[in-house]
Amino acid sequence: MSEWVTEKMAGHCGARLSGVSLLTATHSDLEQMRSALFEHGVIVMPDQNLTPADHIKLAEFFGNIDVNRFFTPVSNYPVIAEVRTSADQSAVIGGTWHTDHSYDEAPAMCSILSARQLPPYGGDTHFASMATAYRAMSPGLQKILSNLRAWHSDGSFLDSNVGLQKNPDAFRDPVLHPVIIKHPVTGSPCVYVNGDFTTHFENWSIEESAALLEYIYRFTTQPIFTVRVVWEPGMVAIWDNRLVQHYATADYSGHPRLMHRITVEGVPL
Numbered sequence: 689m690s691e692w693v694t695e696k697m698a699g700h701c702g703a704r705l706s707g708v709s710l711l712t713a714t715h716s717d718l719e720q721m722r723s724a725l726f727e728h729g730v731i732v733m734p735d736q737n738l739t740p741a742d743h744i745k746l747a748e749f750f751g752n753i754d755v756n757r758f759f760t761p762v763s764n765y766p767v768i769a770e771v772r773t774s775a776d777q778s779a780v781i782g783g784t785w786h787t788d789h790s791y792d793e794a795p796a797m798c799s800i801l802s803a804r805q806l807p808p809y810g811g812d813t814h815f816a817s818m819a820t821a822y823r824a825m826s827p828g829l830q831k832i833l834s835n836l837r838a839w840h841s842d843g844s845f846l847d848s849n850v851g852l853q854k855n856p857d858a859f860r861d862p863v864l865h866p867v868i869i870k871h872p873v874t875g876s877p878c879v880y881v882n883g884d885f886t887t888h889f890e891n892w893s894i895e896e897s898a899a900l901l902e903y904i905y906r907f908t909t910q911p912i913f914t915v916r917v918v919w920e921p922g923m924v925a926i927w928d929n930r931l932v933q934h935y936a937t938a939d940y941s942g943h944p945r946l947m948h949r950i951t952v953e954g955v956p957l
């Protein structure tokens with residue numbers, strides 16, 4: 689019986705798991721995969737070639753599926769979101785550093801992305817470790833941020849121009865999360881504010897919050913905290929949205945790209 693071969697991809701997050709097909713994986717293989725996710729923040733598994741039904745089965749190992757309110761669903765599979773870039777599009781979905789679903793009361797724990805159609809070059813996804821970024825801050829800043837909460841809003845979807853659904857019923861009231869969360873499984877402190885959805889600190893104005901938030905975004909996304917995932921046909925990537933932020937690279941204009949994404953339910957932070 690084969691077992692996962694795990695190779696770290698960078699110093700602070702990212703691991704490549706190979707040697708096991710998810711279609712025939714045992715429960716113990718899947719548990720090992722989940723442990724690797726919590727240890728490395730993001731895991732990639734090459735040569736999986738999942739069908740939509742396989743993709744759903746994989747997601748259900750982690751928990752209930754959290755259907756995104758803004759993405760276009762894959763036809764016949766309403767729980768799978770389509771992450772599509774057409775050849776004539778220059779902006780892409782997720783082309784700035786962000787955390788999926790942070791605008792929810794109980795934000796999605798992980799996102800599972802399956803490569804369906806890749807451009808001939810580019811379209812890599814970058815991930816940054818929010819646990820390492822926290823540890824790299826001074827004790828003074830750690831202490832200040834640990835006493836703050838911040839508002840998160842889905843309002844940035846209002847003026848998005850990347851082919852998402854314009855569904856006025858999808859919007860919800862903003863929610864508060866701690867700026868430094870304790871990871872629900874490992875207990876490690878992680879920075880939890882992001883440029884797409886965080887609007888301001890609790891009891892601070894938007895203007896007052898802007899400079900400190902800007903500093904945190906710049907600090908947490910330094911290259912030393914990141915890993916770059918270069919997609920391969922049939923590859924699946926899973927990331928824990930509490931441990932990492934991610935960034936989709938819009939550098940393949942003129943070529944289409946299609947990914948399928950499932951997000952799994954999380955817990956209040």
Ligand SMILES: [Fe+2]
Pocket residue numbers: 782786787788934
């Ligand atoms: Fe995303």
